[in-house]
Amino acid sequence: MNDIISTGAWVGIGVGLGALVFIVALVIGALVQIGRAVHLRETVRTNWVLAVILAPVFGAIAWFAVGNRVRLN
Structure with a gap:
């Protein structure tokens, strides 16, 4: 049982670090x-x-979604 709990904890830490x-x-x-x-x-x-x-x-996603547009006149 302790192995399952510690494995789950390591998975959670890995996901958080990722x-x-x-x-x-x-x-x-x-x-x-x-x-x-x-x-x-x-x-x-x-x-x-x-x-950002x-x-x-939110700021980074907003930049990639709408801020990185070049206006052509």
């Missing part, structure tokens, strides 16, 4: 792309950086 690595990679990827986005004004870039830092998951 999720943490995914979130950190998502945030770093978003911040790198924001830094390289030449089409953004400084104020817009600052707002995106703040969004203050709300990491």
Whole structure:
């Protein structure tokens, strides 16, 4: 019985660490792309950086979903 409980605990720790690595990679990827986005004004870039830092998951997903669009005039 103890083996099942400890195995379940290790699985939970593994899943948690995997999720943490995914979130950190998502945030770093978003911040790198924001830094390289030449089409953004400084104020817009600052707002995106703040969004990603203050709300990491939502901010990074929002950047990849709507923020990474280039306007063609």
